[in-house]
Amino acid sequence: MKQMNGYIGRIFTIDLSSGEKDIIDLDDQMIRKYLGGRGFASHWLYENLPANVPPLSEKNLLIFASGPCNGTIVPSSSRGSIGAKSPLTSILGSGNTGSSFSVQLKRAGFDMLVISGKAQRPVCLVIEDGDATAVPCEDLWGKTVSEATGKLRTRFGYRNVSIGCIGPAGERMVPISTVIFDKFRGAGRGGLGAVMGSKNLKALVVKGSKGINAAHPDRLKKEVLRFIQILEEEPYYERYSKAGTAVIAEPMNKMGSALVKNGTLGFFEDIEGVNEKALKQHLFVRQKACFSCPMPCTQQYGVTEGPYKGTYGEGSSGASVVMGFGPRCGVSDMRAIAKAHTLSNELGLDLISTNAVLAFGMECFEKGLINTSSTGGVRLEFGNAEAQLEMIEDIAFREGFGRVLGEGTKRASDTIGGHSERFAPQVKGMDMMEVEPRGMPSWGLMFAVSSRGADHVRAYDVCQMMSFSDEALIRIAGTIEVREMFGPKGKGRSVAFFENVRAVADAMEICRFVTRGKLGFPEHLVGMLNYVTGLAFTAEEMYSIGERIVNVERLFNLREGMKASDDTLPHRYLSESLPDGAAKGKRVPLKEMLEEYYMARDWDMASGYPKPQKLDLLGLSADRVRRNLD
Structure with a gap:
């Protein structure tokens, strides 16, 4: 070696x-x-x-x-x-x-x-x-x-x-x-x-006991200090260091991008029960950084009062937890949300899928598609925090109605029937996170095309959330119109761009939150990579690596039976308008965004396959690919 x-x-x-x-x-x-x-x-x-x-x-x-x-x-x-x-x-x-x-x-x-x-x-x-x-x-x-x-x-x-x-x-x-x-x-x-x-x-x-060498430690140290200086000047650094992504709960609600009661509403009236102030009022919270990170955006938390007193945990009490077990399920008690978070972790459940299936089950209960006979006596109603906790245990132990919900919303809707697939929040079988696509269409596109099914971190497109310069937006999306929240222009290109740069960060194994803005661009990462490895990568090569990873994942999925028609969203988000909130009357303009995305990717619209010239450009032999697809 x-x-x-x-x-x-x-x-x-x-x-x-x-x-x-x-x-x-x-x-x-x-x-x-x-x-x-x-x-x-x-x-x-x-x-x-x-x-x-x-x-x-x-x-x-x-x-x-x-x-x-x-x-x-x-x-x-x-x-x-x-x-x-x-x-x-x-x-x-x-x-x-x-x-x-x-x-x-x-x-x-x-x-x-x-x-x-x-x-x-x-x-x-x-x-x-x-x-x-x-x-x-x-x-x-x-x-x-x-x-x-x-x-x-x-x-x-x-x-x-x-x-x-x-x-x-x-x-x-x-x-x-x-x-x-x-x-x-x-x-x-x-x-x-x-x-x-x-x-x-x-x-x-x-x-482990072995050392890990860097090729140029002195140069690396200087480049790291430069990177941290830029990071500390980013607006999100201070916000996330205070309360993690919990700081976005209230803004999400105002923007109409919070998924409320499984997408039946566009605004959560009880947002004060789950905002940053409520987090600090009802929980003992101490900010903490992950191993080797300069931004303490995660929390150690403890419940100090009420029926869940003594609950303790660690991890982001941010959007996926607070907004997922909160507004998504109609729950406005931060202490109950903390309990759901801790219980899910203890039992080894994916937090996002867990709150997705709970909210879906609650809407099915509200619509009369299931009842207490179905759920083993559990009144699975929006806002019922105790029912939420009971069902989490049933899911983990495959008991009662938990057997159904534990299969994910796609299979659960197949079992429940009653056209519940129209509002089952999933793409390709993967349960969606708590962002309302009609309030943030670029994220709807992200959900539709992600290589692992409905997912936000594969692209984590932040064009509408961060103040990029006109020059940067032209580079990312080809147009400054991508800033417009609800319009489709530029969003296909921007999602493709961010998928590529996020894949690079994942290959380097650097966190998404630290690299969410301009620091995620290859030119801000290539110096550190080269000083670690001693290899002479260019920023352009790094971008191509990200694109290659995305295409290989696409080829894997196509080989396993995925089709272009699977790049879509549930009926609700394409055909039903939100009744209230900032996104009132909106639907996801998926067709226009998807066409632009496929064009940016150089994928065939009918089959969903990368075109031969794209595979050749990325060094993925068309003959080799065909053998894998046979």
């Missing part, structure tokens, strides 16, 4: 069925084309997972990938990517977490971990000093995330140790389960906790 900077140079593979292990040298071409992190994971899945493998079968691959900046002084470089075929969507499953896991994986001797097979009994995989061992852990099966993590900490220590764990939901292969790292940090979407559960894999314990 040759000496590398920013990379360890090794990929570890293990088959839990046979116990077979292998160490593969990291290929230079893989670095130049996919960079790391999400790029490595998506590329590996496309090249090595056969088509049409059942997501919960032994053949599915579960990948944990680090990036070149993990373990260096690059700001907010604590992210890590997970990849597998999703049991929720049957297309690309992809998660990202902010913990020390990827750093410790590199310190333990590997850039990427690839797991296949299924252990005969529950195990945890211990990765340390250049090896990985499956250790029996039947005593942990059935434990919550904090219980299991605590026992593993006692067994393996605290210093330089990171733990990724599933809860009861993952053990039961609930399609909306997730993996929780270091007790509080979820890996997001697509049911990857169920993939771990299907392999009888309760946890991963990574213990």
Whole structure:
């Protein structure tokens, strides 16, 4: 193995069925084309997972990938990517977490971990000093995330140790389960906790001791200081450092971009119960930064009063939690929202999908499509915080009506019927987050085209939320008209642009919030990347890497049966207008945005495939692609 900077140079593979292990040298071409992190994971899945493998079968691959900046002084470089075929969507499953896991994986001797097979009994995989061992852990099966993590900490220590764990939901292969790292940090979407559960894999314990080299440490330090100086001058830095994304609750409501009561309303009357002031009034909150991050946008929180007193947790109490378990479900009690957050994490559930299925179930209850006979006596009504908590437990343990909701809103609507698919908030089987697409059409397009189904962080288009110069908007979208909230112009190009630059950040494994504005552009990242790796990337090459990652993910999904017609939104957002709020009367102009997006991508409108010239430009041989698609 040759000496590398920013990379360890090794990929570890293990088959839990046979116990077979292998160490593969990291290929230079893989670095130049996919960079790391999400790029490595998506590329590996496309090249090595056969088509049409059942997501919960032994053949599915579960990948944990680090990036070149993990373990260096690059700001907010604590992210890590997970990849597998999703049991929720049957297309690309992809998660990202902010913990020390990827750093410790590199310190333990590997850039990427690839797991296949299924252990005969529950195990945890211990990765340390250049090896990985499956250790029996039947005593942990059935434990919550904090219980299991605590026992593993006692067994393996605290210093330089990171733990990724599933809860009861993952053990039961609930399609909306997730993996929780270091007790509080979820890996997001697509049911990857169920993939771990299907392999009888309760946890991963990574213990690292190796150093991670930077090619030019002195130059890197100067570039990092420059980056941080620009970051601290960005308007969002101070706002997010005070209360995370909870600061946007009230603005979202005013803009008409908050999803209220599953999209039946455009304005939440009780917003004062869930705004930044309520967060600090009803909870003990201390701002905290993720590992290696200069922006403390996450919180440690505790409930100090009322029926949920003693509830404690950590993680962003921002939009996905506050607006998801709050206005989306008609709940206006911050303490109840904190309880729902903590309970979901403890049981190993994806927060966004959980509040999505709850809100969907509440609308079905309101419309009479289900009743207390369906729900086991639970009055699943908007605003009923206790019903919300009961149903979270039922989902995680596959009990009662939780069996239905735990399948995600798409399959739940198939079971419930009554045209409920028209208001089931999902795309390609992935449950939407709490942003109202009719109030923010560019995000509607993001949901429609994302490579993992309805998703906001694949593009995280901020053109209408940040003050970009005219010059920057022309570069991003081809027109300054993209600033207009409800119009379609420029939004297809801007979503494609941001998908590409976000893919670069995910490959480097740098956080989305720190790079949300101009700092996410390749010219602000290329210096740090080159000083870490010693490689001479250009900003243009980095942008092409992002575009290549997006196209490979597209090819994976097409191979798994996705069609161009799947790039759409539910009936509600295309055909029904909001009754009130700033977006009153609006619908999502998807057709115009989608046409512009496909043109920007150079994809065929009829088939959804990247055109041959685009594949050639990105170094993705058309012949090779056709073989993979056959």
